[in-house]
Amino acid sequence: MARHGMMKLGMSMRGLGYHPAAWRHPDVPADGTLRFEHYAYNAQTAERGLFDMIFFADGIGLRERDEPRGSLARSGYELVEMEPLTLLPALAVLTKHIGLVTTASTTYNEPYHVARKFATLDLISGGRAGWNIVTSWSEAEAKNFNREEHLEYDTRYERAAEFVEVVKGLWDCWEPDAFVYDKPGGLFYDERRMHLLNHRGKHFQVRGPLNVAGMPQGRPVLVQAGASEPGREIAAATADVVYAAADSLQAARAYYDDVKGRMAKYGRDRDELKIMPGVRTIVGRTREEAQAKFDRLQDLTDPLVGLARVYAALGDLSGYDLDGPVPEPQRATEMRSSTERVMQRARSQNLTIRQLYKQIVGGGFYLVGTACDIADGMQEWFEAEACDGFNVLPPYLPGCCDDFVEFITPELQRRGLFRTAYEGGTLRENLGLKPYVNRHAAARAQSAAAE
Ligand SMILES: Cc1cc2nc3c(=O)[nH]c(=O)nc-3n(C[C@H](O)[C@H](O)[C@H](O)COP(=O)(O)O)c2cc1C
Structure with a gap:
């Protein structure tokens, strides 16, 4: 049976x-x-294609390593870029409907900063802000923030959970009708509608209130991107959207079922969370044309940049013939699961070093073909309940974004799988999420109803 909805x-x-x-x-x-x-x-362009949101992954440092030596200078990937929370307010002015979502770290920020900035983005954009909650994982980032190593896994997640609670609490400090602006009476706000947070926890002490209020969405949309046990639990408990990594339809379905299945214990319906795996798309008028575009991109991969992608698993292969076999790892004692996985792939397909790194560089969930082929792939995942939609990862810009909007969006629309106009005024509305109700306003409404 075809799945309802878009x-x-x-x-x-x-x-x-x-x-x-x-x-x-x-x-x-x-x-x-x-x-x-x-x-x-x-x-x-993405707004012309009626996308729900633009999305910025982010890191606060140069996370790629220069291994093998010289690879970083040839990479051009995640090197230098604009800081997204500064960039998005500017993009808000140039767009009207599209959601504006960016990553901010719970490890290298204070909750008050994050609450204040996203609240401001929501005001500037008229209700289109979203926060992708990440804990940051790299040593490179730690070294930019007074540490030698990144925080141990459990501490990071514990801090993240408390961080998110504080941010949500700060966003609720002012009830929506707190500001009366009564000029004749001389009253700016109603004291009963302002609530101190008075948070005292293990990692944070935050009194509040937030010095921003009146967000059009009630509060910004919360996005989460983590696949582990604690990551899934945070997603089920609090996220509006999950940006998921996708390997296969089967794995995506299992992840979808698992995370949605955890929601009931938090009193949430399955529809209150949208799971959107990443998909890389390359479209052509024919399959051959699409494949040629992909091959061309693959052929542009500098060998050192390719070797950097296998360095973690196999060590430095820059002294070997790239068109020869993949050598057995020298560090046998350190044989880790990633090494084993990569070697298994190389052996079973009899790959040369170049073929191996090309597979890895061009890996992930790719859909390459005509607009129909790509829509077929997306439709299959959507109808199998492996996702609620996708986070499109264009292999190169602006070409792949242009092509998506020109060829794939109309095909999805033709099939009734995607909107033909924005439904709502806010990101929350366009995502089909329930309006957010301030916790203090909700409690007051409940006690009034009980009287
Ligand atoms: C699809 C996806 C996207 C992610 N995007 C970012 C990002 O933009 N910035 C970042 O610092 N971490 C990012 N992460 C890392 C996660 O926030 C998290 O630190 C990491 O996945 C480890 O947590 P996990 O074990 O729960 O997956 C991403 C993870 C996934 C799966």
Whole structure:
């Protein structure tokens, strides 16, 4: 039976695209991540394609390593870019409907900062702000914030859970009707509608109130991207959207069922969370044309950049013949699961080093083909309840964003799988989420009803 409802779509427009050779593509502006017009153009294109949101992954440091030596200088991937919470308010002014979502770390921020900035983005954009909650994982980031190593896993997650509670509490400090602006009476706000947070926890002490209020969405949309046990639990308890990593339809279905199944114990309906795996799309008028576009991008991959992608698993292979077999790892004592996985792949397919790194560089969930092929793939996942939509990861920009909007959006619309106009005024409405009700206003309404 066909699934009712429509897909939700995000355009993940970080950098120059999600393929590490994107910057070398002839149609890609290599300096784009440092030029505002690049972001403005892609955001406006995604809005023309009626995307629910643009989405920025983010890191607060240069996380790629220079291994093998010299690879970083040839990579052009996640190197330098604009800071998204500064960028998004500017994009808000140039767009009207599309959601504006970015990542902010719970490890290297204070909750008050995050609550205040996203509340402000919600005001500037008229209700289109979303926060992708991450804990940050890299040593490179730790070194930018007074530490040698990143926080141990459990501490990071414990801090994240408390951080999110504090931010949500701060967003609720002012009830929606707190501000009476009574000029004749001389009263600016109603004291009964302002609530101190008075949070005292293990990681944070925050009194409040927040010095921003009146968010059009009640509060910004909460996005989560973590696959582990605690990550899934936070998603089920609090997230409005999950950005999921996708390997296969089967794995995506299992993840979908698992996370949605955890929601009931938090008193939430399955529909209150939208799960959106990442998908990389390359479209052509024919399959051959699409494949040629993909191959061209793959061929632009610098060997050192390719070798960097297998370094963690196999060590430095830069001294070997790239068109020869993948050597057995030297560090046998350190044989980890990733090493085993990569070697297994190389052996079973009899891959050369070059073929191996190309597979990894061009890996992830790719749909390459005509608009019909790509819509078929997306429809299959959606109807199998492996997702509620997708976070599109364009391999290079602006080309893959342009192509999606020109060819794939109309095909999805033709099939009744995607909107033909924005339904609502806010991101929350467009995602089909329930209006957010301030906790203090809800408690007051409840006690009034009980009297
Ligand atoms: C699809 C996906 C996207 C992510 N995006 C970011 C990101 O933009 N910035 C970041 O610091 N971490 C990002 N992460 C990392 C997670 O926030 C988290 O730190 C990491 O996945 C480890 O948590 P887990 O074990 O729960 O997956 C992402 C993870 C996934 C699965």
